[in-house]
Amino acid sequence: MSMRYTVGLVRVLTLRDEELLNLHGRIIENAFPDLRVVSRCIEDQPKGIYDLESEEIAKPKILRLAKEFEKEGVKAVVISCAADPAVREARKELRIPVIGAGSAAASLALAYGDKVGVLNLTEDTPKVIKDVLGSHLVAEGKPEGVRNTLDLMTDWGRAAAVKALKNLLTRGVDVIVLACTGYSTIGFAKIAEDIAGVPVVDPVVAAGAVTLNILKQRELRGVTG
Amino acid sequence: MSMRYTVGLVRVLTLRDEELLNLHGRIIENAFPDLRVVSRCIEDQPKGIYDLESEEIAKPKILRLAKEFEKEGVKAVVISCAADPAVREARKELRIPVIGAGSAAASLALAYGDKVGVLNLTEDTPKVIKDVLGSHLVAEGKPEGVRNTLDLMTDWGRAAAVKALKNLLTRGVDVIVLACTGYSTIGFAKIAEDIAGVPVVDPVVAAGAVTLNILKQRELRGVTG
Numbered sequence: 116m117s118m119r120y121t122v123g124l125v126r127v128l129t130l131r132d133e134e135l136l137n138l139h140g141r142i143i144e145n146a147f148p149d150l151r152v153v154s155r156c157i158e159d160q161p162k163g164i165y166d167l168e169s170e171e172i173a174k175p176k177i178l179r180l181a182k183e184f185e186k187e188g189v190k191a192v193v194i195s196c197a198a199d200p201a202v203r204e205a206r207k208e209l210r211i212p213v214i215g216a217g218s219a220a221a222s223l224a225l226a227y228g229d230k231v232g233v234l235n236l237t238e239d240t241p242k243v244i245k246d247v248l249g250s251h252l253v254a255e256g257k258p259e260g261v262r263n264t265l266d267l268m269t270d271w272g273r274a275a276a277v278k279a280l281k282n283l284l285t286r287g288v289d290v291i292v293l294a295c296t297g298y299s300t301i302g303f304a305k306i307a308e309d310i311a312g313v314p315v316v317d318p319v320v321a322a323g324a325v326t327l328n329i330l331k332q333r334e335l336r337g338v339t340g
Numbered sequence: 341m342s343m344r345y346t347v348g349l350v351r352v353l354t355l356r357d358e359e360l361l362n363l364h365g366r367i368i369e370n371a372f373p374d375l376r377v378v379s380r381c382i383e384d385q386p387k388g389i390y391d392l393e394s395e396e397i398a399k400p401k402i403l404r405l406a407k408e409f410e411k412e413g414v415k416a417v418v419i420s421c422a423a424d425p426a427v428r429e430a431r432k433e434l435r436i437p438v439i440g441a442g443s444a445a446a447s448l449a450l451a452y453g454d455k456v457g458v459l460n461l462t463e464d465t466p467k468v469i470k471d472v473l474g475s476h477l478v479a480e481g482k483p484e485g486v487r488n489t490l491d492l493m494t495d496w497g498r499a500a501a502v503k504a505l506k507n508l509l510t511r512g513v514d515v516i517v518l519a520c521t522g523y524s525t526i527g528f529a530k531i532a533e534d535i536a537g538v539p540v541v542d543p544v545v546a547a548g549a550v551t552l553n554i555l556k557q558r559e560l561r562g563v564t565g
Contacts, residue, residue: 146556206453206514212539214451222450225472226443226550228431247450249474289431305560314437320557325451328549331371332542335530 119151120191120330123184125177126156127196128163139195142299143323150327153189155180163196165238170200177201178208185209190330193322197294199243212329216296216318219325221247224290227314232288234280234307236295237262244294254286264297273301280307291315344376345416345555348409350402351381352421353388364420367524368548375552378414380405388421390463395425402426403433410434415555418547422519424468437554441521441543444550446472449515452539457513459505459532461520462487469519479511489522498526505532516540 124143130136140152157176164170178201181192191212194202199215206213221244224231231248233240235257245252258267258275266272276298283291291311293304296318304317349368355361365377382401389395403426406417416437419427424440431438446469449456456473458465460482470477483492483500491497501523508516516536518529521543529542 142560146560147552203454212452219451222447223550223553225447225450226439226546227437227554229428229471246454247476249476251472251474302560304557308558314554315557316553317557317560320560321451321553324549324553324556325448327372327552328448328541328546329452329539331549332529332540332545333533334371335367335527335542335545 118334119149121151121153121189122191122193122326123181123187123189124152124154124193124195125180125184126154127160127173127177127194127200128156129158129161130156138300139296139319142319143193143326146320147323147327149331150323152193153184155184164198164200170198174201174204178204181205181209181213185211191326193326195296195319195322197244197296197318198241202243212326214322214326215243216322217241217243217294218247220244220292220294220316220318220321223321223324224248224292224314224316225251227316228289230288230290232256232283232286232291233294234276234283234291234298236264236267236297238295240294244292254283254288256280256283264300267297267301267303273303273306276303277306277310280311284311284313289313293317343559344374346376346378346414347416347418347551348406348412348414349377349379349418349420350405351379352385352398352402352419352425353381354383354386355381363525364521364544367544368418368551371545372548372552374556375548377418378409380409389423389425395423399426399429403429406430406434406438410436416551418551420521420544420547422469422521422543423466427468437551439547439551440468441547442466442468442519443472444546445469445517445519445541445543448546448549449473449517449539449541450476452541453514455513455515457481457508457511457516458519459501459508459516459523461489461492461522463520465519469517479508479513481505481508489525492522492526492528498528498531501528502531502535505536509536509538514538518542
């Protein structure tokens with residue numbers, strides 16, 4: 116009864132290490148065994164996307180990988196970045212579902228609560244997350260001094276993230292969105308949820324759930340009672 | 341690795357037939373085998389919720405079932421109705437996640453597109469769906485002449501639903517929400533998606549995906565590359 120779907124996942128930074136490349140895919144496969152994830156990364160951007168210019172440079176590369184995935188027959192494409200780079204463009208050109216980690220996390224948050232807090236890593240809240248949340252976005256924050264995911268892996272970085280999280284919680288939020296996939300890498304959602312006592316949405320897991328939902332739904336057949 | 345979670349599901353109308361009672365639960369279990377769903381229904385409301393008064397009468401009954409489920413140790417509670425009756429109230433009183441089919445479907449829609457069309461059955465768009473979608477709600481409609489799910493099971497009822505769907509599609513929507521679980525009963529999402537060529541979100545499947553996401557995420561452990 117249960118079939119496995121192959122999904123293409125785009126990493127928006129250049130990664131030579133296979134294990135790092137496959138990390139987000141493995142998080143999704145572990146959470147949702149019905150999904151098999153093939154990961155690829157864009158070339159020549161070892162620092163990934165960190166401002167508008169680097170995003171513009173990355174977009175055509177992301178789009179090319181997405182099209183390549185579709186041609187190879189995957190059932191959906193995940194763009195594994197909370198800023199949803201090239202997601203709109205890819206939706207226009209592809210026939211299969213295109214899922215962005217940012218819109219996936221923001222949208223799922225609205226299924227858990229009304230007042231959403233966004234925990235960023237280094238940047239401000241991505242535009243796509245603001246767009247999805249609209250008036251439900253009630254608080255934003257980020258850890259002081261953290262410059263990248265490596266910082267987040269240190270004790271002081273994690274402490275800074277916990278402090279920023281606690282600050283959001285004083286603002287009456289009833290759900291938290293982690294607005295950077297760097298949080299997924301260190302499994303911060305679980306730590307955060309233990310502290311927060313409210314749901315905390317991990318962007319990579321959210322992308323997996325949103326992908327699984329649309330693919331599973333297509334298997335549906337009418338039940339005649 | 342894969343563990344099964346028991347989830348309580350509240351049907352918001354009185355059903356004596358076991359098969360009908362378990363129908364939504366079975367849709368969720370078929371889509372997401374990691375979830376085991378126990379269904380219960382409110383008493384003394386064979387016509388379910390059809391206006392504000394019947395909703396107010398139903399709310400304390402829904403809340404009581406939700407609390408009962410939590411006491412028995414389920415991992416989450418699903419209120420299987422697109423109007424999310426008593427969902428807010430239950431979230432205040434329960435410690436486990438409470439998922440409403442309406443907010444689940446509306447929120448997932450935002451992960452698939454910006455401009456959302458809502459296909460109702462007999463009522464207007466539920467308030468909770470309007471709240472979640474905000475300015476993303478661009479079109480609403482319902483099948484002419486259809487008074488209940490039984491009508492929808494007839495050839496003419498289905499034809500009316502297809503007509504209403506096609507009408508929404510002329511309004512530039514890029515995703516459709518089915519805003520009544522009656523559509524889930526007849527597997528309308530699959531029919532609709534074949535016609536629409538855009539994602540169509542089924543409220544019962546959506547509730548399952550949203551529930552699975554939050555429970556799976558809690559299993560997460562940090563991956564140290």
